[in-house]
Amino acid sequence: MNRLQRWWHQRFLRKHRIPLPLWDSALSQAATLTRLDPAERHRLRELASRFLHDKSIVGAQGLTVTDDIRVMIAAQACLLILNLDLDYFDGWREIIVYPDSFVVAREERDEAGVVHRSRHALGGEAWGQGPVILSWGDAQAGTQLHRHGSNVILHEFAHKLDMLNGAANGMPPLHPDMSRPAWTKALAAAYAELHQRLQYHHHTPIDPYAATNPAEFFAVATETFFELPQLLHESYPQVYEVFKQFYRQDPLTKMQAL
Numbered sequence: 001m002n003r004l005q006r007w008w009h010q011r012f013l014r015k016h017r018i019p020l021p022l023w024d025s026a027l028s029q030a031a032t033l034t035r036l037d038p039a040e041r042h043r044l045r046e047l048a049s050r051f052l053h054d055k056s057i058v059g060a061q062g063l064t065v066t067d068d069i070r071v072m073i074a075a076q077a078c079l080l081i082l083n084l085d086l087d088y089f090d091g092w093r094e095i096i097v098y099p100d101s102f103v104v105a106r107e108e109r110d111e112a113g114v115v116h117r118s119r120h121a122l123g124g125e126a127w128g129q130g131p132v133i134l135s136w137g138d139a140q141a142g143t144q145l146h147r148h149g150s151n152v153i154l155h156e157f158a159h160k161l162d163m164l165n166g167a168a169n170g171m172p173p174l175h176p177d178m179s180r181p182a183w184t185k186a187l188a189a190a191y192a193e194l195h196q197r198l199q200y201h202h203h204t205p206i207d208p209y210a211a212t213n214p215a216e217f218f219a220v221a222t223e224t225f226f227e228l229p230q231l232l233h234e235s236y237p238q239v240y241e242v243f244k245q246f247y248r249q250d251p252l253t254k255m256q257a258l
Contacts, residue, residue, distance in 0.1 A: 017049045018071055026071045032151070032226045033075060035254040040082060048074035050086055056094045063099040063136060073097070073134070076153040079226065080161065083248035088161060092129055100137035124152040126159035128167070149228040150207060150220075158222035162215055170214030178245050186238035191217050193236075205235035226251055 023045050027033045036044060051074045059065040073095060081088045101123055123138030139152045162168040170187055174180060194211045197204050204211075210220035224232040225243045229252035233240040244250050 012053070013046060013049060016053050018045055018052070018074075022067055022071055023048075023075075025068065026075045029072065030076060032079060032154075032251070035251065035258060036082075037254075044075060044078055044082055047078040047082065047086060051078050051089065054086070054093070055089075058094065058096055060096050060098045060102070063097055065097055069097065069136060073139070073153060076151065077132075077157040080154065080157055080222070080247065088164065089157075091164075092127075092131065092160075094131040096131050096133045097139075098133070098135045098137075101135045102133065124156040126156045126163070126168075128163045132156050132160065149224055149231065151223045151227050154223045154226055155219045158219040159215065162218055168215035168218075170218040172218070172246065174246060178242070182238075183242045183246075186236070186242045187214065187217065187221075190221070190236040190239045205231060229255055 027036075027041065033041075033044070048071065052070055055074075057065050057070050057073060077089070078086075122133075123135045125133045127133075134152060134156060159168050161172045162170065165171070165173045170191075171180075171183070174183060191211070191214060194204055194206070194208070194217070198208055198211055206224050207220045210217040221232060221236070221239055221243065225240065225247070229240070229250075232243075233252050240252070
């Protein structure tokens with residue numbers, strides 16, 4: 001940053017930085033955040049403060065969005081971009097929080113052209129240029145929406161990263177020093193292996209919801225990368241390596257250092 005940017009940045013933080021007691025409370029509730037070193041916690045606090053200034057977090061169905069809810073969402077969302085930039089969440093503004101799972105109606109057309117209508121209860125959803133929608137009942141720290149290691153906040157904000165260059169397809173915009181073929185090879189092989197396990201009714205190392213499509217694989221694998229890094233590293237080491245390059249973080253090394 002140049003001198004003017006640094007001045008503006010410090011002026012903003014003096015007025016809008018998340019209060020320390022509130023911040024410490026949020027950190028203590030999420031294992032993914034307690035692994036950060038002091039410098040990372042400081043940087044994450046600044047990112048989350050800017051995030052809360054830029055985004056509107058509103059309650060639905062009577063939910064009152066408390067400061068604790070706002071900070072918990074911001075801290076975990078910004079964990080994904082800790083070593084990236086807040087610009088990765090540009091192009092949209094709103095986060096809608098329901099008290100519990102919410103129901104959405106779907107219409108799908110099959111190969112014969114027949115439209116099938118269905119209703120689904122969801123814990124979260126992300127729209128391309130629209131809001132992130134969360135169920136607070138599913139998003140609270142320690143909640144396991146599908147299985148151990150799941151995190152609906154990380155999941156939905158991973159979708160936002162995936163959609164930066166178009167529709168969600170498991171291919172977010174990679175850094176210039178990253179190899180697109182290496183990314184594709186790593187995720188495609190893991191996705192195929194997961195499908196094979198399900199075909200033969202074998203246990204899957206990560207949430208089987210990841211087999212829904214490549215976008216869901218990316219989001220579920222992101223949850224696992226941060227929540228259970230050893231599991232992702234052991235099960236799909238190539239995926240772990242490309243995620244380490246993309247997120248510019250190494251959660252496994254941090255966990256082993258504790």
